[in-house]
Each structure stands twice: as structure tokens, then as C-alpha cells.
Amino acid sequence: xxxxxxxxxxxxxxxxxxALGTLPLIGAARGVPEWMALARPAAQGQxxxxxxxxxxxAWSFASSDFSVLNVASNSNSSLPLPYRIAATWGSHEGxxxxxxxxxxxxxxxxxxxxxxxxxxxxxxxxxxxxLISTGFLLFMLLxxxxxxxxxxxxxxxxxxxxxxxxxGMVIHPPMLYMGYxxxxxxxxxxxxxxxxxxxxxxxxxxxxxxxxxAWCFLTCxxxxxxxxxxxxxxxxxxxxxxxxxxxxxxPWLLGTALIHSLAVTEKRGAFRSWTxxxxxxxxxxxxxxxxxVRSGVLTSVHAFATDPKRGIFIxxxxxxxxxxxLALFAWRAPxxxxxxxxxxxxxxxxxxxxxVLLVVAAGAVLLGTLYPLVLDALNLGKISVGPxxxxxxxxxxxxxAVFLMGIGPLARWKEASLxxxxxxxxxxxxxxxxxxxxxxxxxxxxxxxxxxGLLLAFWVAATAVLNLRARIGGGGTLITRLxxxxxxxxxxxxxxxxxxxxxxxxxxxxxxxxxxxxRMAPGDTATVSGYVxxxxxxxxxxxxxxxxxxxxxxxxxxxxxxxxxxHPEKRxxxxxxxAMTEAAITSSPLRDLYVSLGEPVDGGAWSVRIxxxxxxxxxxxxxxxxxxxxxxxxxxxRYRGARRREPVPQAAAATRQAAA
Amino acid sequence: MRYLVPLAVFVLLVALLAVGLTLxxxxxxxxLIDRPAPAFNLPQLHKPDLAFSTKDMQxxxxxxxxxxxWCAACRDEHxxxxxxxxxxxxxxxxxxxxxxxxxxxxWLKQFxxxxxxxxxxxxxxxxxxxxxxxxxETFVIDRQGVxxxxxxxxxxxxxxDEKILPLVRTLQKQ
Numbered sequence: 047x048x049x050x051x052x053x054x055x056x057x058x059x060x061x062x063x064x065a066l067g068t069l070p071l072i073g074a075a076r077g078v079p080e081w082m083a084l085a086r087p088a089a090q091g092q093x094x095x096x097x098x099x100x101x102x103x104a105w106s107f108a109s110s111d112f113s114v115l116n117v118a119s120n121s122n123s124s125l126p127l128p129y130r131i132a133a134t135w136g137s138h139e140g141x142x143x144x145x146x147x148x149x150x151x152x153x154x155x156x157x158x159x160x161x162x163x164x165x166x167x168x169x170x171x172x173x174x175x176x177l178i179s180t181g182f183l184l185f186m187l188l189x190x191x192x193x194x195x196x197x198x199x200x201x202x203x204x205x206x207x208x209x210x211x212x213x214g215m216v217i218h219p220p221m222l223y224m225g226y227x228x229x230x231x232x233x234x235x236x237x238x239x240x241x242x243x244x245x246x247x248x249x250x251x252x253x254x255x256x257x258x259x260a261w262c263f264l265t266c267x268x269x270x271x272x273x274x275x276x277x278x279x280x281x282x283x284x285x286x287x288x289x290x291x292x293x294x295x296x297p298w299l300l301g302t303a304l305i306h307s308l309a310v311t312e313k314r315g316a317f318r319s320w321t322x323x324x325x326x327x328x329x330x331x332x333x334x335x336x337x338x339v340r341s342g343v344l345t346s347v348h349a350f351a352t353d354p355k356r357g358i359f360i361x362x363x364x365x366x367x368x369x370x371x372l373a374l375f376a377w378r379a380p381x382x383x384x385x386x387x388x389x390x391x392x393x394x395x396x397x398x399x400x401x402v403l404l405v406v407a408a409g410a411v412l413l414g415t416l417y418p419l420v421l422d423a424l425n426l427g428k429i430s431v432g433p434x435x436x437x438x439x440x441x442x443x444x445x446x447a448v449f450l451m452g453i454g455p456l457a458r459w460k461e462a463s464l465x466x467x468x469x470x471x472x473x474x475x476x477x478x479x480x481x482x483x484x485x486x487x488x489x490x491x492x493x494x495x496x497x498x499g500l501l502l503a504f505w506v507a508a509t510a511v512l513n514l515r516a517r518i519g520g521g522g523t524l525i526t527r528l529x530x531x532x533x534x535x536x537x538x539x540x541x542x543x544x545x546x547x548x549x550x551x552x553x554x555x556x557x558x559x560x561x562x563x564x565r566m567a568p569g570d571t572a573t574v575s576g577y578v579x580x581x582x583x584x585x586x587x588x589x590x591x592x593x594x595x596x597x598x599x600x601x602x603x604x605x606x607x608x609x610x611x612x613h614p615e616k617r618x619x620x621x622x623x624x625a626m627t628e629a630a631i632t633s634s635p636l637r638d639l640y641v642s643l644g645e646p647v648d649g650g651a652w653s654v655r656i657x658x659x660x661x662x663x664x665x666x667x668x669x670x671x672x673x674x675x676x677x678x679x680x681x682x683x684r685y686r687g688a689r690r691r692e693p694v695p696q697a698a699a700a701t702r703q704a705a706a
Numbered sequence: 707m708r709y710l711v712p713l714a715v716f717v718l719l720v721a722l723l724a725v726g727l728t729l730x731x732x733x734x735x736x737x738l739i740d741r742p743a744p745a746f747n748l749p750q751l752h753k754p755d756l757a758f759s760t761k762d763m764q765x766x767x768x769x770x771x772x773x774x775x776w777c778a779a780c781r782d783e784h785x786x787x788x789x790x791x792x793x794x795x796x797x798x799x800x801x802x803x804x805x806x807x808x809x810x811x812x813w814l815k816q817f818x819x820x821x822x823x824x825x826x827x828x829x830x831x832x833x834x835x836x837x838x839x840x841x842x843e844t845f846v847i848d849r850q851g852v853x854x855x856x857x858x859x860x861x862x863x864x865x866x867d868e869k870i871l872p873l874v875r876t877l878q879k880q
């Protein structure tokens with residue numbers, strides 16, 4: 047019964063999404079207020095029914111209803127409850143339902159937090175989101191119904207993929223999807239503005255907080271995914287340039303460009319058509335990512351069961367949505383005008399250059415992801431593109447972008463002077479160069495790459511300090527001057543410092559990590575980077591749905607002094623008979639020690655892999671700081687104020703008069 | 707005009723993806739196709755003192771199926787092989803790859819034995835000669851001992867009906 051309620055709710059949600067995607071848009075085009083007014087209730091109704099459907103699926107998983115095909119293929123009665131619930135989005139069908147739920151949630155959020163917007167704008171934005179939702183609901187109902195029954199019911203389920211049975215996997219997909227789908231808001235605002243023919247600073251102001259919020263979610267989602275890969279896959283790597291990772295990274299790059307470009311459009315009225323294009327592209331990349339993952343066009347560890355029918359549907363939808371919006375762009379954007387003029391040396395130019403670099407980087411990632419497919423399509427053979435390509439292309443582009451990132455915030459809008467900038471920046475440059483040369487020489491062996499990486503990190507940090515000093519110069523006490531700066535400014539500074547932290551982490555891990563593959567019998571010791579690892583053998587342990595050989599590895603410092611005891615495991619999940627490596631890690635801000643069990647060799651000996659990873663938590667810490675910067679910018683007074691102030695202009699005017 | 711550039715690029719991309727959809731990313735061509743099957747001489751799984759050699763199959767069209775008791779995907783294709791064996795259209799030789807003989811025998815007992823015989827490749831040496839990089843894999847070998855087709859991953863109803871069996875029939879007529 048419950049699954050049928052879920053299915054029925056999905057159908058109701060589809061009808062509401064269709065109504066939302068048509069009537070308000072037509073109403074806005076023809077000026078029918080009643081039709082436009084449908085947008086908000088339709089959006090909210092749609093959310094309610096999608097949420098019911100999602101709840102029904104989650105219930106089917108939680109109660110282990112193996113008469114539902116999806117449950118029978120992705121869950122098991124011995125699976126612990128939190129993972130049974132997480133299994134709701136562990137399959138293709140379930141993850142699509144999560145996608146639609148997120149989209150409905152964003153739509154509702156827009157419908158609630160849009161009181162200050164003109165009705166036409168609201169109708170258009172929600173209408174566009176309704177159209178996207180219609181496509182995805184149709185996709186689910188036609189090709190990937192999560193509620194399909196299995197008759198007769200299976201006695202027990204085939205269990206969730208053991209790789210996904212992990213706390214990181216429970217929150218990674220929702221975070222990532224919140225980000226992916228969140229770009230649909232910026233996209234819808236862009237399309238609405240193109241439809242209405244009004245691309246101005248107010249449009250940019252409305253889009254900004256939504257874009258930033260989506261970007262924060264995406265940043266956290268990607269970082270969580272990377273962290274999960276690090277501790278769960280047992281190879282100690284944190285980024286593999288896997289097609290699916292790339293699929294989430296491309297929208298991030300374009301979203302980052304969009305955030306900066308929106309700032310210019312709002313403050314200076316410039317880059318309008320470029321900003322619109324970026325808004326379209328960022329969401330297009332999210333859709334393309336969905337296509338790449340769900341259609342099975344590319345092989346990847348993430349690919350779920352592949353079905354050509356699904357691929358054709360998503361491709362058709364992709365062509366319609368992206369092709370349609372790009373055609374609209376080609377038709378409308380030429381009339382937008384150019385906005386404020388600016389000189390070659392100006393903050394606008396630096397931001398534009400950074401934008402272009404980010405877009406080129408996203409293009410390079412897209413090329414690397416699709417290149418094997420291109421060769422295959424042209425019958426030129428099968429190849430796979432690996433990390434060497436991505437590193438060779440990506441690192442120089444980002445190095446340049448990071449260098450410009452230091453200068454941009456210090457340059458003046460409209461027209462800056464190069465000599466003046468050089469004078470202001472020379473100390474930052476000198477300090478970063480000297481520290482970058484000295485630090486690696488003092489702490490370990492010196493290498494040009496480590497020095498270069500640190501140079502970039504110090505450069506970003508030094509310019510941020512310089513910028514802050516310049517901003518708070520002037521009258522008043524330090525506290526009042528610090529207080530006078532808007533939160534969005536601090537958000538920018540914090541996010542940029544996050545980049546510096548991230549670069550430090552990447553550089554030091556790359557430069558100084560140590561990896562050892564050893565054969566260890568019980569009692570054997572190994573010394574890695576000043577730490578002594580003693581292997582004390584393994585013992586059998588039983589988990590709720592797996593059997594494991596659990597090793598004991600005592601870690602101490604070379605001169606004595608206990609550090610910790612690690613318990614890496616080799617698990618065999620009973621239902622799917624998959625062997626899984628569960629690495630044991632001890633983290634500290636300065637280093638991670640990472641031990642994973644390979645294969646049993648003979649007489650109780652195992653092949654053991656030991657890693658020493660300096661500063662690796664800085665990688666995810668940097669991402670967290672970037673996201674924090676985004677949240678700080680979001681908490682800026684003007685976003686909170688704008689919402690409260692705008693609906694009641696008269697009251698505000700009255701208070702102002704009373705105050706005067 | 708320049709505003710049309712993004713659309714043009716996208717149209718090309720869609721065309722590419724549409725072509726990509728018709729291709730199978732898992733279908734990596736084997737350099738072994740149309741080459742003589744690497745000869746081997748291995749002990750049989752059930753009668754370890756008897757050997758089996760590729761020469762024994764000379765003059766017949768046959769399938770070599772690489773399997774193991776530890777391989778989950780083998781379980782998926784196994785019923786199809788059992789069905790195929792009942793029809794007696796083509797003999798299937800099993801290559802029990804990197805497996806414990808007892809585990810392998812127990813597995814066949816549980817799920818049925820579709821093989822004329824299985825050979826034990828405990829060390830995986832023959833697997834290397836045949837370029838096996840995932841289990842299961844299935845090779846179609848003709849009367850002259852030449853590999854004519856290689857199925858990577860489990861045999862499916864579709865691959866059996868559309869590729870393997872038609873190929874076997876033409877080869878048998880030659």
C-alpha cells in the first residue's frame with residue numbers, strides 16, 4: 047500500500063509540476079495575474095507530494111519491504127537502520143527521487159523567500175523550475191520507477207553496495223545534490239530575466255544569495271566525496287579525476303566563476319550577457335553530469351545499472367533544456383547591452399580574466415572526460431584519460447587564476463593603476479617568495495614544486511592580509527573599523543583564505559607523502575617518517591552484516607612514546623560476498639597516519655600498506671573554510687534587510703521621516 | 707552572431723553524446739581477436755591427474771568461459787550457461803581462474819555444472835596469456851583454434867542471442 051501511495055504522489059507531483067511549468071509562464075507572457083498567482087501554491091503543492099513519495103520510499107526501505115524491486119535490490123534485513131534509510135538514495139531510481147526532492151525544496155524556498163520580487167519574475171522563475179521538474183518526474187515515471195513491485199516478493203534483499211555502507215556516503219549525496227540542483231535557481235533567474243528582457247543589477251542581486259548557497263552545498267558535497275574516497279577506498283588518494291568526480295567539479299568551477307561575475311554585474315552593471323551565459327552553463331553542467339552518470343555513456347565506479355532508454359531520455363531532455371536556453375540566449379542577449387565600461391587594468395578585468403580561466407579549466411575537464419568518448423565515436427580506438435592529463439592542464443591554469451585572485455580584490459573598480467598596484471603588492475610578493483623558499487628547506491627536503499605551491503598559498507594569504515589592512519585604515523578604533531566592514535567582505539576574505547589552506551594541503555601531501563607496501567608477520571615493525579608501526583596480527587570479528595579480519599597495529603614515535611593503536615579491517619560482506627578494505631587512520635592537523643590491510647600472505651602475515659600523509663586534512667579543511675566564507679557572505683545584512691525592507695517601502699519611509 | 711557560438715558548440719556536443727550512447731564503453735577490443743588462441747595444458751578441475759590441452763578441441767567450435775567461485779558476476783551468467791549446455795549447441799570449457807579447487811567444485815555442485823570440463827588455472831598464468839582482466843570472460847574459438855570473439859563481463863541473454871550464438875552457427879558451417 048505504502049509504495050502505491052508513493053507512486054500516486056509522484057504522479058500528482060508531475061501534474062502540479064506541469065501546471066507550474068506552463069500556466070505562470072503563459073500568464074507572465076500575456077499579463078494574466080491570476081495565472082501568475084498559481085506559481086506559489088503549485089510549487090508548494092509539488093513539494094508536498096514529492097516529499098510524500100520520498101517518505102514512502104524511505105519507509106519501504108526502513109521496514110524492509112522486499113516486494114519493492116528497488117528495496118530488494120539495494121537493501122537487506124541485516125543492514126543497520128541508518129544505512130537502510132541511506133539506501134533510499136543508494137540506487138539509480140532513489141537518487142533520481144532525491145534529485146527531484148531537492149529541486150522541489152529549492153522551488154519552495156524560492157516561493158517563500160521571494161516576497162520582494164515582482165510577480166512576473168516569481169512566475170517566470172518558478173515556472174522554469176517547474177519545467178525542469180516536469181522533465182525529471184517524467185523520466186522517473188517512464189524509465190526508472192522507484193516503486194516498481196516485485197512479485198512474488200524476495201525473501202531477503204541483495205544488500206546495499208558495501209562501498210556505500212559508510213557515514214560519509216549517508217550525507218555526501220544529499221549535499222552534492224543540494225549544490226547541483228541549487229544552480230537551477232540561478233539558471234531559472236537567468237532564463238526569467240531573458241524572457242522578461244530585463245537583465246540588470248536587481249536581477250544580479252536576487253540571483254546572488256541563491257548561487258552562493260548552492261555553491262556552499264556543492265563545495266561541501268565534493269569535499270565529503272573526496273574525504274570518503276580517501277578513507278574508504280583504501281588507496282589513500284583523495285581525488286581520482288573519475289568521470290563522476292569531474293561531473294561534480296565542472297559545475298563547481300562554473301559556479302565559482304558565476305559568483306564572481308554576478309558580483310560585477312550587481313556592482314558595476316557589466317558582464318551581463320556573460321553572467322547570464324555562466325548561469326546557464328553552470329546548471330547545464332549539472333544536467334550533463336547527471337546524463338554522464340546515469341546513462342552509462344562512460345564507465346565509472348559510480349555508474350549504476352545502465353539502460354539505453356534512460357540515456358536517450360536524458361539526452362533528449364538535455365538537448366531541450368540546454369539547447370532551448372542557449373537559443374534563447376542567442377536571441378535575447380544581443381539586446382542586453384554592455385553595461386559600465388572599464389579600463390584594461392581594473393578590478394573588472396582581473397575578475398573577467400579569472401572567469402575566463404575558470405571556464406577554460408572547466409572546458410579542459412570536460413574535454414578530458416569526453417575525449418575517450420570522442421575517439422570512440424569517431425572510431426579511433428578506445429583510450430582512457432588519466433590524472434597526468436588533468437594535472438598537466440589544470441595546475442597551470444589554476445596557478446594563474448590563484449595569482450590573479452591575490453591582485454583582483456586590491457584593484458580598483460573601473461580603472462586601476464598598474465604601478466600603484468605593484469607598489470602595494472611588492473611586500474606581499476616578497477614575503478611569499480621568501481617564506482616559500484625557506485619553509486620547505488627548513489621542514490624537509492626542498493623541491494621546486496613544493497616551493498611553488500607554497501608560494502601560491504602564501505601569496506593568497508599575504509594579499510588577503512594586505513587587503514584587510516587597507517580596508518580598515520582610517521578613523522575610529524580598530525574594533526569599530528572592523529565592524530564597519532560588511533559580512534560579504536569578510537566572506538570573500540575567508541573563502542580566499544580557504545583556497546590558501548587547500549593549496550597548502552595539496553602541495554604538502556603531494557610533496558612529502560610516504561607510501562610503503564610491506565609484508566608484515568605478527569610482531570614485525572616498520573618505521574615510516576619517524577613513526578614505528580608494530581603489527582600484532584589479526585583476529586576475526588563479526589559485524590551486523592559482515593565478517594572481518596581485524597588487524598592491530600600499535601603506533602609509537604621513533605624515540606618511544608605511544609601514539610595510538612589502529613585497527614584496519616578486511617571485511618567480507620555476507621550477502622554480496624564483496625571484500626572491502628577498511629583503512630584505519632589517525633588524524634591530526636599536521637599529519638595523517640593511514641594503515642590498510644592488503645591480502646593475507648601466509649602464517650598470519652599480511653601485506654600491509656602504510657601511508658604518512660602530511661597536512662592532508664588541510665585539503666578538506668580548506669574546502670570547509672571556503673564554504674564558511676560563502677555562508678558568511680550570505681549572512682550579510684543587505685540580504686536579510688532587503689527581504690524585510692522591500693515589501694513595506696512606505697513604512698520604511700515613514701520611520702525615516704519620524705527619525706528625521 | 708557570437709551569441710550563437712555556445713549553441714553551436716552544444717549542438718556538436720549533443721551529436722557526440724548521441725553517438726556515444728550507441729556505443730558500449732565496456733567493449734574494449736582484444737588484441738587477441740582473430741589470433742590463434744594461446745595454447746595451454748592444464749590439470750582438470752575434477753580429475754587433477756588428467757590434463758586438458760587446447761589441442762583436444764581442434765576441429766570443433768567451442769567456448770572458453772573464465773569463472774571463479776569468488777566471482778559474483780559469474781553467478782549472474784551461470785543459469786544462462788547451464789541452459790546453453792542443455793541445448794548442446796556448443797561445448798563450453800571452463801577456466802577456473804585463481805580459485806581453490808574445492809571451492810570451485812562446491813560452487814559447481816550448488817549452481818550446476820554447464821562445462822564439458824573445467825581446468826584449474828590456480829596461478830592465473832593462462833589468464834594472463836588470454837588477457838583476462840575481469841571475471842567472467844567468454845571466448846569463442848573456431849575449428850582452427852582462432853579466437854573469434856571475446857565477451858567481457860557476464861554473458862547476457864542479449865549477447866548470447868545477438869552475438870555469440872549466431873557467430874557459433876556461422877563458424878560451425880564453415
